[in-house]
Amino acid sequence: MTIQQVSEILNAEVLTTADKLDTVVDSACGADLMSDVLAFSAGHALLLTGLINLQAIRTAEMMDMRAVVFVRGKKPTQDIIDLANDRDVILMTTKHNLYAACGLLYINGLH
Amino acid sequence: MKLSYTVLEGEYARAGEASSAVKKVLKQLGVPAPVIRKIAIAMYEAEINMVIHANGGVVDVDILPDKVFIQLTDTGPGIPDIEMAKREGFSTASDEARDLGFGAGMGIPNMIRNSDFFNIKSEVGKGTTVEIAVNL
Ligand SMILES: Nc1ncnc2c1ncn2[C@@H]1O[C@H](COP(=O)(O)OP(=O)(O)O)[C@@H](O)[C@H]1O
Ligand SMILES: [Mg+2]
Numbered sequence: 490m491t492i493q494q495v496s497e498i499l500n501a502e503v504l505t506t507a508d509k510l511d512t513v514v515d516s517a518c519g520a521d522l523m524s525d526v527l528a529f530s531a532g533h534a535l536l537l538t539g540l541i542n543l544q545a546i547r548t549a550e551m552m553d554m555r556a557v558v559f560v561r562g563k564k565p566t567q568d569i570i571d572l573a574n575d576r577d578v579i580l581m582t583t584k585h586n587l588y589a590a591c592g593l594l595y596i597n598g599l600h
Numbered sequence: 601m602k603l604s605y606t607v608l609e610g611e612y613a614r615a616g617e618a619s620s621a622v623k624k625v626l627k628q629l630g631v632p633a634p635v636i637r638k639i640a641i642a643m644y645e646a647e648i649n650m651v652i653h654a655n656g657g658v659v660d661v662d663i664l665p666d667k668v669f670i671q672l673t674d675t676g677p678g679i680p681d682i683e684m685a686k687r688e689g690f691s692t693a694s695d696e697a698r699d700l701g702f703g704a705g706m707g708i709p710n711m712i713r714n715s716d717f718f719n720i721k722s723e724v725g726k727g728t729t730v731e732i733a734v735n736l
Contacts (some may be wrong), residue, residue: 523701527641528710531634542700544648547616551640553633563608568613578622578685 490514490599492556492579494528494547495535499523499590501583504565507576512555512579517599519591523548530554535599538588541565543572561586601625601663607647607672609656612700618659619644622670629663631736638714639668639734646672646730653662653677654728665694670722670732680723686712686720 492509493510500515517535520526526536526548536549537558546569547558556579559565564582574578583590603625606619623640643659650657654676662669679685686708693703699713718731 521701522704522706524645524704524710525704527610527645530714531637536700543613543698544616544702546701547620547644550620551616551637551644553637 499579499583502580505580519587546572549578562591601615603661604657607650607656615651619647642711642732645710650674667735672730676726678724
């Protein structure tokens with residue numbers, strides 16, 4: 490699934506520079522605890538989280554993830570968007586909550 | 601190659617910058633991505649701990665032909681019971697640390713899991729030194 494398709498399924502708004510949306514992601518993880526992500530998500534390319542701060546972007550960076558989806562319609566501040574742009578992490582925000590967002594991607598084939 | 605970073609006290613937003621800088625250098629040196637990831641995870645957890653449990657500190661990184669050695673030294677409150685601190689789930693983290701997405705007592709276990717050598721020395725009232733080595 491491409492990141493473009495992820496954004497369409499989640500009806501998400503892309504917040505970073507809108508290039509590389511054709512990047513393919515083949516697995517995802519949903520978590521608010523960054524230590525959980527650091528422990529269990531090696532190899533996943535997409536992080537869905539309700540944690541809206543710089544550490545969410547840094548965690549994605551450490552894990553070589555391609556994109557982060559902020560859930561529940563939360564909008565990050567500009568410094569968070571800037572860091573994501575700088576680290577080549579695509580950032581988007583969806584109105585769905587974490588449970589629903591993960592479920593929508595799952596039933597559409599992202600496991 | 602030797603690198604050194606200062607981790608600032610109370611700078612919750614900037615915690616992780618040193619780990620990010622080291623990751624960039626290792627990438628430039630052509631270290632394989634899975635190895636970089638191990639180093640990044642272990643160092644990031646240790647760097648976060650310096651900010652949320654101590655008052656910042658110094659990180660020294662030595663990149664050798666066969667391994668990367670990282671030493672993180674702080675002069676914070678120290679750890680009274682290291683065996684306890686190593687246990688998954690043990691945490692004395694503040695609400696502020698939890699708001700960051702950390703403080704679930706998984707940091708030290710994550711460091712151990714991702715390193716080929718791990719050592720933590722601590723003295724209450726004096727500070728803590730964490731040593732991490734990952735083979736290249
Ligand atoms: N640099 C440090 N200075 C003082 N105490 C520390 C330090 N690092 C870890 N600790 C202690 O060890 C515990 C476990 O650390 P960790 O496994 O990273 O979990 P967490 O950071 O989620 O609490 C911490 O809650 C804290 O009590
Ligand atoms: Mg920790």
